[in-house]
Amino acid sequence: MLSKKDRSSLAGEFHTLAELYKRGYNAFITLGKCKQIDIVVKDGDDSLSVEVKARMSSGQFLCNYPSSPSLKKVWVFVDMYKKNIDEPPDYYVLSAADLCKMGEKRAKEIKEREEARGKKYSAFSSLDVSLNDLENYNKGWELVKDMFDQIK
Numbered sequence: 001m002l003s004k005k006d007r008s009s010l011a012g013e014f015h016t017l018a019e020l021y022k023r024g025y026n027a028f029i030t031l032g033k034c035k036q037i038d039i040v041v042k043d044g045d046d047s048l049s050v051e052v053k054a055r056m057s058s059g060q061f062l063c064n065y066p067s068s069p070s071l072k073k074v075w076v077f078v079d080m081y082k083k084n085i086d087e088p089p090d091y092y093v094l095s096a097a098d099l100c101k102m103g104e105k106r107a108k109e110i111k112e113r114e115e116a117r118g119k120k121y122s123a124f125s126s127l128d129v130s131l132n133d134l135e136n137y138n139k140g141w142e143l144v145k146d147m148f149d150q151i152k
Contacts, residue, residue: 012054012078013038015089020050023141041074043148053129054078054089060128065103071096072151074144077134093140095147102133 013029017039020027026042027050039050051073053061061077077092094102106128114120 008054008056008080009052011056011080012076012089013052015054015078015080016050016052016076016091019091019141020144023144025144041144046148046151048144048147048151049073051075052078054080056080060130061134062127063099063129064127065106066096066099069095069097069100072147074147075099077129077137079131091139091141092134092137093143094134094137095143098137102129106133 017027017029020039020041028040028042030037030040037049038052041048041050049072053063053075054077055061058081063075066073073096075094075096077094079090079092083089110121
């Protein structure tokens with residue numbers, strides 16, 4: 001039986017895949033437990049990697065922030081928390097540059113809190129992405145088209 005986290009991840013990936021197909025993209029899900037890419041989107045000879053982060057319960061999304069703002073990769077955060085079964089999830093679509101900026105802000109906030117507290121936070125704290133962080137990226141699917149335009 002899959003854990004709740006695994007079910008959440010798979011559901012988020014399939015929701016994202018369906019959303020990409022609805023928008024006319026050729027998209028392929030990758031399967032595996034420790035994969036680097038969740039979905040590959042093709043446009044002719046060009047391809048784009050998609051990493052999906054999903055949640056079905058309260059709390060933050062956990063995300064490794066990208067090392068470079070120039071990565072040709074899209075992150076999709078899928079929020080299925082407090083949704084009826086017939087209601088679609090909320091999607092937040094970000095580029096590497098968006099996520100790097102968010103990670104820098106998060107690191108600065110944690111450093112300030114640690115200095116005020118006089119004690120370090122756990123390593124997981126730096127991986128948190130909250131809905132407040134994502135509110136400006138709701139349904140930003142045009143980013144996928146913009147990324148393909150940059151590749152060409």
